[in-house]
Amino acid sequence: MIHALLVQGLQMALVLAIAPLVTGFVRVVKARLLRRRGPPLLQPYFDLARLARKEAVLAQNASWLFRAAPYLIFAATWVAAALVPTFATGLVFSWTADLIAITALLGSARFFLALAGMDVGTSFGGLGASREVMIASLAEPALIMIVFTLALVAGSTQLSTVAEHMLSAHVGLRVSLGLALIGLTMVAIAENARIPIDNPATHLELTMVHEAMVLEYSGRHLALIELAASLKLTLYLSLIACVFLPWGLAPAGAAPAVLALGMLAYGAKLALGGALLGLFETVIAKMRVFRVPDFLGAALMLGLLGTLLLFVSRSF
Amino acid sequence: MAVVVELWCVAALLALAVLAVPLSRAHAGSPIVYGGALVLSLIGLGNAVAALAAPAGTLALPLGLPGTGAHFRLDGLSAVFLAIVHLCGASASLYAIGYGRHADAPGRVLPFFPAFLAAMSLVLLADDAYSFLFAWESMSLASWALVIADHRAAENRRAAYVYLVMASFGTFLLMLAFGLLAGTAGIYDFVGLRAHPPAALVGGVVLGLALLGAGSKAGLVPLHAWLPLAHPAAPSHVSALMSAGMTKVAVYGFLRIVFDLMGPPQWWWGIPVLAAGAASAALGVLYALMQSDIKRALAYSTIENIGIVFVGLGLALAFTANALPAAGALALTAALFHALNHALFKSLLFFGAGAVLGATGVRDMERMGGLIHGMPVTAFAMLIACAAISALPPLNGFVSEWLIFQAILISPELPAWGLKLLVPAAGALLALAAALAAACFVRLYGISFLGRPRGPQAAAAREVDRWQLGAMLALAGLCVLAGVLPGLVIDAMAPAVAALTGARMPPQAGVAWLSIIPVAESRSSYNGLLVLVFVAGSAALVAAAIHRFASRAVRRAPAWDCGFPNAGLRTQYTASSFAQPIRRVFGATVFSAREQIHMPPPGDLSPARFRLRLVDPAWDGLYLPLARAVWALSGRMNALQYLSIRRYLALVFGALVLLLLVLALWG
């Protein structure tokens, strides 16, 4: 029990500690691909520390919701990230929330983020919130359908069970899993506001969604929202790694050496995922906003197709 | 006995309705009537909760038709729905003690409110077809009287007219359904009907009639068109009662006829129910997203939630028919749980809309904004309701949708091919509906409560009185409670579910840490309490850490807005501009949305104009053709008014011979 609690606590601390590193790593990869030197790897940590030390500037008519939202967004994202197995399965609280609940927790974070964007009553905030809910209204069902696919293959919506099932021999190559992987990648790109859906590095009216919502935030509030965004990216990378690359995950009650091995494997997987993401973002152009529904609609259709195949025949 | 207590409550409510006629002229009449309704609803609620696990009690009274009498019965299913309806009634009464004081014609509301409550209870207690239909029609009439309470607005008169037509249509179909069930033997009490389930073909027809009849009352697409007109037209506490309570009575009617009276289901019965439910869920929320009238948006969202309930019912039918009773129990529990949840948060939402309406005098969201400053407590309660209806953990709306998803994940075991194709599609539509509901309620809350006031009324809004706040906060508390302790609700519903499906979900009382496990622990589990504790704990932890170690300084400044702050209130996003991206994605196909932009040429100082047209396909595709057909038919029938006496006699004679022929051939 103590061991399990320790692993759970370690996991919570780990995702929080490395989340800015993942963001920084992707930035470095993108910069190197463009033959720029780019910011230092640890720049996101410096940014967070600087923001947290500053005073928070609130708009004159900001309400209590505006001040409470960053804490809620951060907490919901952190809890969700803590429940995705990163280096070990069999987390002690993994039965608290299954994959559907993790999806919904991210939905809670987004709900409050969109509301916070509308609180001050500026045109940019409304713009961001409006586009965000449009993207979410397609990305969330797509994610749910992908979860259905995984759950039907593994016979469970518990992420630990799914990961253990993926490690077992009789999974094989499956068409529906391939569809789920593609769909999940598309959803992850959209949900994390990456190119081609949104560009996290600009402040231009035509290109921003996420940044438009958080425009009024400053100081510690902004730091929390940035950290939550990094956590979300880490969460999606861990999720893809845990389901589709489950090798190296330490089983429940494993010895410290195995845990260390799991952590090494996890680091490698994150590095791989981050590098691929940076590469993808470099070679692709940003989409028009009204092309996004087609993109996410395709992800939804892939998820639906994967589920359908599993419904009609168990051998897909 | 519980059934006697319930009937006494009904009688007392009816007496209160009569008393309300003279009382409505008195100054203190309104608090007395609503207070009385509150006390009686609470008594009924306690009684119904106590009856949840008790054996069924019956009572026959020498009322109604001679020879048959009136039969009443209180079993687990009735108790579940009685509890829901009494909960709605109690909260609406509490709210109305404050809200009703502003009514300008209390005589048009006060007598019908207790009568409406009594009629709903009576439907749930009826144990023979005659009492059931009588109570059903009384419920329709009482609510109709409440819809037309504010009869000066032409819009309300039209709503009431459409409602009356649709309610009569629904009752007519149910009458036919009971007629078919009764068969030639003419059995009208439910005990007898239960003993003589109909043949397969007749059963299918009765299912269709029950789906149309009860579904029109509940607001299933495409029979929903009256609902968004009628529910918002009534005073807000009645809107809450209609949306939260009366639609559940309709669900009960469907359950009673299809699950209880018709014997074992056929394999295909789930298909039409599932299809209608999934279509209602997706379309209802899309309509809701396009509305700028706050109460109408809420009414459309009722259609969505009823759709979710019917998806659960359809799954339960499919599972029970295909010999998977445990899965059927899961789906039915999910549907009942969602019915309860919807009653809780939809009441709260309508109360909040009523509070806003009372404080500002407007229903149009485009003229609200910034209400969170003037009405902080209302805004807090509404935030909980919006989060709950958007199916966000750890609130209650999420639990029931999660249970339905779990039921969908069992359904590959269904053998029928039609179901194999329909169930994943329904699942996708349900997921879409849940995500769109979140968008819809971000919009509703963000436009009306956040931002800057869009009109003088919104700027001057002040908090409502204690009674209304009390009702809202109580319901918000129940939303949280049902979300973090879902095991209690599931266990409380188990007897009713077991009676209908022959199985029950695994008992949740003994599960560690109060989590819920719908099928098996390795398959899925969820713990709302721990999610709440974790989220609250980590938020508190990080807040404390930052305030302690980093900075706690705050400065107020003008809004930044990317360097171009514009003080004009018109630069804010409006309700319709917020919905525009989603309208572009779905609108063109679903309700043939047309946007016309008239942009004056450069140099011309006239304003640019933007015009938006939306069509509800149900009106154009179903209602208008029907209305035209009725009109044409009545034109033809008009000739019958000018016949000679000999021709009238010939008509009567012909009808007589026809009936005799039918009797000769059928008997």
Add this chain to the structure above:
Amino acid sequence: MGSLVFDVAHLLAGGLVLLSLVMLYQDRLPALIRMFALQAVVLTLSVSWQAYAQGAPHLYVTAAIALAFKAIIIPIALQRIVVRLGLHREVETALSIGPTMVAGIALVALSMVVMLRVTAEADPLAREDLAFALSVVLLGLLMMVTRRNAVSQVVGFMSLENGLILAAAGAKGMPLVVEISVAFSVLVAFIVIGIFLFRIRERFDTVDSAALDRFREGQR
């Protein structure tokens, strides 16, 4: 081992269906043609795998033909047509992309159910291969129906033919002669269509097939 053979065949066939859906999703002609070439490559892999799994060397010939014509020659020719004619780069659709995708998924579901129900006793490899092949055929037809531009209609036709080859390779037994003749007939069809494209273009200044309809209306 048996399971691996099955899985790979399955994955490749599923990849063909997926690429058909991707082609429906494309809104640019060059990208559409590239996807078509990719589909031909996957088809080659799939047929080669069948040849290896069934021990049927003549299927290698089929694979080679598919690779040579469909993955290399035809796509290059089509790209040159697009450039030479200076066509609009955008695919003109009769039905927008969202509903087309929904229709595509519905068609895949339909063909799954039909095939799996009809061939209940056949061995699972052939069964699901056939189901995928029918999906590819139907999706190709859907593309021909919903695209206005003649080039994308040609691509839809070619991808339909990919489905036929997949079915033939899975069904163990189409003679080589038939396959070669099918391949050549497709090539001939392609040449004829290509010539037509040029003629249409010369005559009407567009390859939008609606222009032909308008012309016919005018003749009446």
